[in-house]
Amino acid sequence: MxxxxxxxxxxxxxxxxxxxxxxxxxxxxxxxxxKRTPMGTQITVHVEKPGMIIGKDGRRIKKLTDDINRKHEMDNPQIDVQPIAVPDLSASLMANRLAKLIERGWHFRRAGRSTLQRIMNHGALGCEIIMTGKLRGPRGRMEKMVDGYIKHCGEVAEEIVDRGYSIAKTKSGIIGVQVWIVKPDAVVPGNFHMVAVNRDVKEAVQEEKEEKKVENTEVEKREKERKKGKGKGKEE
Structure with a gap:
């Protein structure tokens, strides 16, 4: 099926x-x-340091391709390595970093606020961080941190929100980390920008308004004269 x-x-x-x-x-x-292609399976990998994947003379990426072909049964896998332009605006990368900070012993609130501030300082329109698990004590709980504009549902959320997930393995148990980021170039519904009008364009618009005003005045004069002519004809 x-x-x-x-x-x-x-x-x-x-x-x-x-x-x-x-x-x-x-x-x-x-x-x-x-992505499936006629030539096989294309795997696009986004990383912060592409050189570490490619390796000397492409040995590392060739070994990685062979391992994927053998372990995951992919049809002729082809790996395309793409660098991340702004690492601090990648939700997956920041989720992994936050999980590593928690594993190193950082307090979850300090690690979360530091990550949130770092993301917003790089121009993000909004960010939300959710941490769940045994954060403090034997019972599981959830901690949420939000800053800026964030969308949770609908087609808009699918288009503008970048989502990342990772886990931190601590002595008390597993802590799940979610990072949602609205990037600076995202098109937010209802948002608009003021555009400065060129002086020549502004003058042309003003002249057009004045011409229309003159035309309307002439039409009104003709209408008044026509009405006066009709009134005189009736009196005679």
Whole structure:
């Protein structure tokens, strides 16, 4: 059935994401995309340091391609490495960094606020950080930090919100970390910008208004004269 095919492909994608996250952790892994092509399977990997993946003479990326072909049964995998333009605006990368800070012993509030401030300082329109698990004490709880504009549902949220997820393994248990970022170039509904009008354009618009005003005045004069003429004709 077609439903089983979608489930199977989804499981493959999740396993691939986990595998690349472990293998490319030092390179600053920030997510991946899988696309089927006539030549095979194209895997686009977004990382902070592309040189660490490619390696000397492309040996590292060739070994990674062979491992993916053998372990994950991909049809002729081809890896395309893309650098992350602004690492601090990548939700996946920042989620991984936040999880590492918690694992190193940082207090979850201090780590979360530091990450949130760093993201907003790089021009993000909005950011939300959610941490769940045994943050303090034996019971699980949730901590949420929000700054700026954030959208949670609808088509707009799918288009403008970049989502990242990671886990921190601590002595007390697993802590889940979610990072949502609205990037600076996102088109926010209802937002508008004031545009300065060129002086020549402004003068042309003003002249056009004056011409229309003169035309309207002449039309009104003709209408008044016509009405006066009709009134005189009736009196005679």
């Amino acid at each position: 077609i439903e089983k095919t979608f489930v199977r492909e989804g499981i493959k994608k999740v396993r691939m994401n986990e595998y690349l996250g472990k293998e490319l952790e030092r390179a600053g892994y920030g997510g991946m995309e899988i």
